Amino acid sequence: MLKDITLGQYFPGESFIHRLDPRTKLLCTVLYIAALFMAKFFISYALMLFLLVFSVAVTGIRPSAFLRGLKPLLLIIIFTAVLNVFYARGGTQLFSWWVFTITTEGLKTAFFMVLRIMLLICGTFLLTYTTTPMALTDGLELIMNPLKKLRVPVHEFAMMMSIALRFIPTLIEEADKITSAQKARGANFETGRLTERVKALLPLLVPLFVSAFRRADELAVAMEARCYRGGEGRTRMKKLCMGARDFLTIAGFSVLLAGIAVLSSLGL
């Protein structure tokens, strides 16, 4: 069903990684990505790969979930691989025909490039699979807090994002329900010419929009009734709070970044 798309992002759990502060996870993801772009050679990549596999094991999420996530990007990965194989020059020549030349260097670059993309994607999956969208927005808001000094409406953006995230599953569920109700009256969403199909969407879109506006209206009234007036002076019920494990993890990732930088400069 449609609903699986968004809900499938988060895998509930109680692992060490699940319990990390969202800010820690955001920061570590950034550090990991930075390290990935510095990594140049085998040992660095092996280290990065090991770290990812280890983290996935810690979360207890099935590795197949990550592979499934990679599937939509398969085309891009293959494209990158092919491009790199033929573009990179240097090393010994293995094969040559017309304008196509394959060298050992080309193969190596392609291999690392693909590995890098896959690690990059899986690393970000690790973040979204173990953090609820709400926690993620909260974390982002706190990280961006300093921007408030520059009059960036950080709180408003975060609020908009949480509301949107909150309503995506609701609207999808509603779309599912309306689709079923119209199908029960013989609506046909699957066959017909393009114009017919677009027209067939009306019985779905009209009630969906009506209800989205109704919900937005009700939400606005409900928020005003509780005296919501933006982020000024607002306190939180659930305060995000960094603990020893968060500092430890951030320190670990900082060391990793430094380590990869050193390894790369040594050509390892």
Next chain:
Amino acid sequence: MPTIKTEALTHVYSRGSPFEQTALENVTMEIARGEFVGLIGRTGSGKSTFVQHLNGLLPPTGGRVLLDGADINADKKRRREARFRVGLVFQYPEYQLFEETVYRDIAFGPRNMKLSGREIGERVREAARFVGVPETLFDKSPLELSGGQKRRVAIAGVIAMRPEALILDEPTAGLDPEGCASILRNIAAYRRATGATVLLVSHSMEDVARIAERLVVFDGGHIVMDGSPAQVFSQAEALRAIGLDVPVVTEIAARLHALGVVVPACCYTVPQLRNAVLALRGGAADA
């Protein structure tokens, strides 16, 4: 000859994801032509999931749904045919109205059946009469109606397809007592006029007691009771154990019984109890 039959029907939502949920398990049930069945069960017991199988909207995870002996999920054509033969009114159907006018909205189903313009007009007027929507509302936008009126228009939209079996998922939820009673009367009238099979899903024991001839009780995706209202409501303890209750009238009859007043324990409508009490007083129900 049963019109609708389910065989070991099982439905699992979001299979294979961490949100997997078995909503129906091995439900086998037969509904004979012309029967009036009430389906009750606490929230989340699988009632809505069950009824969405009966017209082929949800494909079963396991088991079959038979309409006059033929599997409705056999092919696309059958499933589409089942949609028209088994009319399903959803929970809160007022949110599915979309046309510019009430008339056009009620006509949506018949239009999808590719009927002629005259036939459509006839059916729309007939359906509107059944549910008590006056023709003066035909040219209004459905969005301008009150909640109860919208509900009626939505029910008319399904009745206009003249289904052999009419399934209503909580048609009275959120209406005032008079609104509830009048919608139930409309449904009963439709059945009398057409001889259609009716399946009424409800939270309200009062509602089903009033009009159903047979009650089926769901709990946790299983059928736990199936019988006449008298049979089902005589098991008050078992009903309470699964989060349901008996109608107030049955409760009163039971208390009277406990006090030593000899009324039958299987009263479940007001007239029944009234007659029983009057019979005790002087034999004749003169009031």
